[in-house]
Structure formats: C-alpha cells, structure tokens
Amino acid sequence: MKFIVACGTSDGEKLTDDHFGESNYFYIYDLSGHDSKFVKKLENDTREEDVDLGHGDPGKAKEVSQILKKESVTVVLAHQMGPNIIKISKRFVPVIYRGREVDRAIDLLLDNIHLVEREWRKGEKRDYVVLDEE
Numbered sequence: 001m002k003f004i005v006a007c008g009t010s011d012g013e014k015l016t017d018d019h020f021g022e023s024n025y026f027y028i029y030d031l032s033g034h035d036s037k038f039v040k041k042l043e044n045d046t047r048e049e050d051v052d053l054g055h056g057d058p059g060k061a062k063e064v065s066q067i068l069k070k071e072s073v074t075v076v077l078a079h080q081m082g083p084n085i086i087k088i089s090k091r092f093v094p095v096i097y098r099g100r101e102v103d104r105a106i107d108l109l110l111d112n113i114h115l116v117e118r119e120w121r122k123g124e125k126r127d128y129v130v131l132d133e134e
Helices: 058-070 102-111 113-120
Strands: 002-009 025-032 035-043 075-078 093-097 129-131
Touching: 002 035, 002 102, 002 113, 025 102, 035 102, 075 102, 093 102, 093 113, 102 113, 102 129, 113 129
Parallel strands: 002 075, 075 093, 093 129
Antiparallel strands: 002 025, 025 035
C-alpha cells in the first residue's frame, strides 16, 4: 500500500518541537513498499493567518487538513500533536515519533507500516500511532 506522509519541520532535518500545525513547513514523502521518496517542501501558511488562534482551534485543523489533502497526504508525522489530533485522525493517520530526526522517523515508519495500514483501514475511527526508538 502507498502512503503520502507530511512531516512537520522547520529545517527538513528535525521534526518541529511544537505541535504539528505549528510547523514552518511540511516535508512531503511518498512511501511505497519498502522505499521512501522526498516529494516536496510545503510552506505552512496557516501559521501566519492564525496568529490569534490557540492550540486546538477547529479552524486551524480544517486549514491544515485542506493544505495536506491537496497533496494527497494520508499520514501526518510529528514529534508532538495537539488537541486537534482527534479531528486530524478522521482524514489522516497521525504518527507521533518520540525522536526528532526526520530521516530516522521515515525509516521507522517504513519498518512499522503495518501499524499505519491497520489504522488507515479503520476510517474515521482511527487512532494515532506512536513510534519509539527500540
């Protein structure tokens, strides 16, 4: 199964140390089989528009979701997720990686893609996946 993953980052090397929706950029990856391919760097322009909105604002979740759906994203990968994780999981499989390195997170995601597939099949009743270093 193929998944399109959005990583929340500020520099492309480390996952942002804030909630996913607060990332400066979303790095988009195509995961097919046992391979990953970087697709593009996408600016998170909702950060500037929603300065007054707090964490968990439903408008923020909607805006971020619309940006990612245009890119056919199915998985969101972050170091942290905020209260919007429940709203986001209706459209995406949220994956929380306890580390910070983007490359390592993508590798672990590939190694555990069966967990993502399981959640994807649940539809709007998805839960999030947590990846820890082993």
